[in-house]
Amino acid sequence: MTIRPRRSVLFVPGSNARALEKARGLMADCLIFDLEDAVTPEAKDGARAAVEEALEAGGYEGREIIVRINAAGSQWFADDLAMAARAAPHAILAPKVRGAEDIQLLADRMAGADTGPVALWAMMETPQAVLNARAIAQAARQTPLSVLVMGTNDLALETGARAGENRAFFIPWLMTCVAAAKAQGLEIIDGVYNDFSDAEGFAAECRQGRMMGMSGKSLIHPAQIAAANAAFSPSREEIARAERIIAAFDDPANAGKGVTGVDGRMVERLHLEMARRTLALAAAIGAREKG
Numbered sequence: 001m002t003i004r005p006r007r008s009v010l011f012v013p014g015s016n017a018r019a020l021e022k023a024r025g026l027m028a029d030c031l032i033f034d035l036e037d038a039v040t041p042e043a044k045d046g047a048r049a050a051v052e053e054a055l056e057a058g059g060y061e062g063r064e065i066i067v068r069i070n071a072a073g074s075q076w077f078a079d080d081l082a083m084a085a086r087a088a089p090h091a092i093l094a095p096k097v098r099g100a101e102d103i104q105l106l107a108d109r110m111a112g113a114d115t116g117p118v119a120l121w122a123m124m125e126t127p128q129a130v131l132n133a134r135a136i137a138q139a140a141r142q143t144p145l146s147v148l149v150m151g152t153n154d155l156a157l158e159t160g161a162r163a164g165e166n167r168a169f170f171i172p173w174l175m176t177c178v179a180a181a182k183a184q185g186l187e188i189i190d191g192v193y194n195d196f197s198d199a200e201g202f203a204a205e206c207r208q209g210r211m212m213g214m215s216g217k218s219l220i221h222p223a224q225i226a227a228a229n230a231a232f233s234p235s236r237e238e239i240a241r242a243e244r245i246i247a248a249f250d251d252p253a254n255a256g257k258g259v260t261g262v263d264g265r266m267v268e269r270l271h272l273e274m275a276r277r278t279l280a281l282a283a284a285i286g287a288r289e290k291g
């Protein structure tokens with residue numbers, strides 16, 4: 001089972017030289033070099049060149065590298081895609097996706113631009129994307145789509161909805177996208193938390209995202225990395241329990257049993273699968289943090 005930790009997914013504005021430099025020393029699992037919303041129209045060309053130069057110079061090893069390009073309908077799209085083809089990040093993140101046909105179009109354009117084996121990630125940040133979440137995720141069957149990223153700021157902007165207490169009004173949209181992602185075996189990353197000076201509120205939202213089934217959280221500031229890494233890592237107790245579940249099913253006394261008891265709770269074979277995932281994720285995190 002190969003699992004890639006995606007607990008902390010930091011947006012790095014392509015137009016901010018200091019941030020591009022700073023990111024070399026930041027231990028986020030994933031770095032999204034942004035050419036889209038974080039960059040003003042006047043700064044687009046400079047940001048694209050700066051990101052290409054930074055990726056060529058390197059120094060971001062051990063992290064998953066993603067480039068967020070401008071939308072397919074924009075004047076910057078072709079140049080962004082050509083740059084991504086040269087820079088060969090792990091993934092391209094597409095903004096403002098509205099339906100499955102957008103994913104197919106991007107996949108075709110990626111093939112046309114010779115991006116090679118680059119994954120496609122999609123921002124879920126329009127009301128259309130939420131309503132079409134199932135079809136968007138299903139496009140993964142014939143495209144390199146592998147991760148959905150919630151864009152809660154744009155969703156708020158486009159719908160006029162506010163998240164509300166504990167994000168009450170966004171939960172149906174978030175969980176719809178989780179279900180759509182998981183139905184196709186995709187991963188999903190939670191939206192950003194804008195108030196980067198509120199550590200407590202951020203930690204609470206990370207816990208909430210994890211309970212929703214998110215793999216990690218998208219971040220705007222370096223101060224959020226350590227807390228996201230902690231929140232989305234299996235805890236010591238979770239690891240120990242996963243080991244006990246595996247041991248229980250390995251016990252010859254339980255051979256052939258579909259269900260048994262561990263720590264006074266029922267565990268089924270499906271919990272065995274979850275336990276294996278927990279240990280694989282913990283191992284991947286351990287390997288990552290060693291170097």
Ligand code: COA
Nearest residue numbers: 010011012013018019020022023034037038192220221222
């Ligand atoms: N990536 C890398 N480095 C970052 C960073 C980021 N997203 N955000 C801040 N930094 C760096 C700063 O450059 C600064 O570096 P220094 O200490 O070497 O000078 C340090 O972290 C501390 O930053 P701070 O002064 O607290 O914040 P700021 O006022 O410089 O920036 C924001 C605040 C919100 C403008 C900035 O964090 C940012 O641009 N975040 C990303 C926004 C984004 O990408 N939005 C689109 C997707 S939602």
Ligand code: MG
Nearest residue numbers: 037125151154
């Ligand atoms: Mg956006």
